[in-house]
Amino acid sequence: MRSNYIYIFIMFAVSFIIRVLPLTLIRKQIKNITIRSFLYYVPYVTLAVMTFPAIMEDVEKPVAGLFALIVGIITAWFGGGLFPTAVACSVVVFVLELFI
Amino acid sequence: MKNNRHWFLKGLKDGIPIAIGYFAVSFALGFFASNAGLTVFQATLSSLLCNASAGEYAGFVGIASKVSYLTMAAMIAIVNIRYLLMSASLSQKLPEETSLPHRLLVGFWITDEIFAASISVPGKLNPFYSYGLAISSLSFWALGTCLGAVVGNVVPDNVVSALGVLLYGMFLAIIIPPARENKILRFLIIIAMFSSFAFSKLPVLSSISNAIRITILTIVISGAAALIFPIKGDEDKLETGADVSHEAGEVKNAQ
Numbered sequence A: 001m002r003s004n005y006i007y008i009f010i011m012f013a014v015s016f017i018i019r020v021l022p023l024t025l026i027r028k029q030i031k032n033i034t035i036r037s038f039l040y041y042v043p044y045v046t047l048a049v050m051t052f053p054a055i056m057e058d059v060e061k062p063v064a065g066l067f068a069l070i071v072g073i074i075t076a077w078f079g080g081g082l083f084p085t086a087v088a089c090s091v092v093v094f095v096l097e098l099f100i
Numbered sequence B: 001m002k003n004n005r006h007w008f009l010k011g012l013k014d015g016i017p018i019a020i021g022y023f024a025v026s027f028a029l030g031f032f033a034s035n036a037g038l039t040v041f042q043a044t045l046s047s048l049l050c051n052a053s054a055g056e057y058a059g060f061v062g063i064a065s066k067v068s069y070l071t072m073a074a075m076i077a078i079v080n081i082r083y084l085l086m087s088a089s090l091s092q093k094l095p096e097e098t099s100l101p102h103r104l105l106v107g108f109w110i111t112d113e114i115f116a117a118s119i120s121v122p123g124k125l126n127p128f129y130s131y132g133l134a135i136s137s138l139s140f141w142a143l144g145t146c147l148g149a150v151v152g153n154v155v156p157d158n159v160v161s162a163l164g165v166l167l168y169g170m171f172l173a174i175i176i177p178p179a180r181e182n183k184i185l186r187f188l189i190i191i192a193m194f195s196s197f198a199f200s201k202l203p204v205l206s207s208i209s210n211a212i213r214i215t216i217l218t219i220v221i222s223g224a225a226a227l228i229f230p231i232k233g234d235e236d237k238l239e240t241g242a243d244v245s246h247e248a249g250e251v252k253n254a255q
Helices: A004-026 A035-049 A062-077 A084-100 B004-035 B039-052 B053-063 B069-079 B081-093 B100-108 B112-119 B125-153 B158-181 B183-201 B210-228 B235-240 B243-255
Strands: none
Touching: A004 B039, A004 B053, A004 B069, A004 B081, A004 B100, A004 B158, A035 B053, A035 B069, A035 B081, A035 B158, A035 B183, A062 A084, A062 B004, A062 B158, A084 B004, A084 B158, B004 B039, B004 B053, B004 B125, B004 B158, B039 B053, B039 B125, B053 B069, B053 B158, B053 B210, B069 B210, B081 B112, B100 B125, B112 B125, B125 B158, B158 B183, B158 B210, B183 B210
């Protein structure tokens, strides 16, 4: 039986080591362009992978999740920002699931 | 000593706008945590110890699908790997004589937003500025997670669905505005979503857990992008990466 507390401890330990390693032992700037580029792209790629298709799987009706994705992209594209984009996705799912 | 106090108070104050964004994101995150099977206490503890939105989300996905401990470690390492860059930058920004405990504490509290604020002070960084930022903003990160998890335990199913997508909406709000300005990012996001979908539906590949899928696709796509589209210069852009309230704030300022 795997324990949630051990999972949380691993999450903490690994995040902590990554955050303190350059500050304590290496103490150098990362100059390599390939590594810098990789580190720059990671958050965008990982958040995109996390969002889709999970947005369709975490709701009752996958179609509602798909519409939420489309509305979310449009809202964010036109400068909606954090709150409006999140609320727009949420409202789309709530309303569609009432009617579908 | 008086100087430390000054920087600490300034940090506390500058952390307030960050706290507002954190509260919203962590609420959605806590909500997700409760659906992934964590108790309110466990969700709050995760936020107090990990201080990362994508990192904690990945961890909760791993907990929900009961991945091996090794997979959990690999996944957390990849999703948080960009903090290496921020930590390396801060190592230049701190005074040379900064002691080990201070270095560990500054590192523990690196987030995209705290990094952005810390790196923007003129001259060397007084670690107490980072502590002030962290304490005022991350207490709301923990509080939001706690409330999100509480709410996640009590609301009916159709509200779970609707509140569950809040987090994905926030993820979109982080990645889409820079993708509008940068066609490489746009291309990568489309490839990432398409591959993720294909992995979850294709025979054989669909038997891979969500946690491993996130890890593999992040390494492969970001790695290929780094080789094909290396980024030269533009230091600031590289150092900030994607973040939550900072990015959202910038978008509003641009309008």
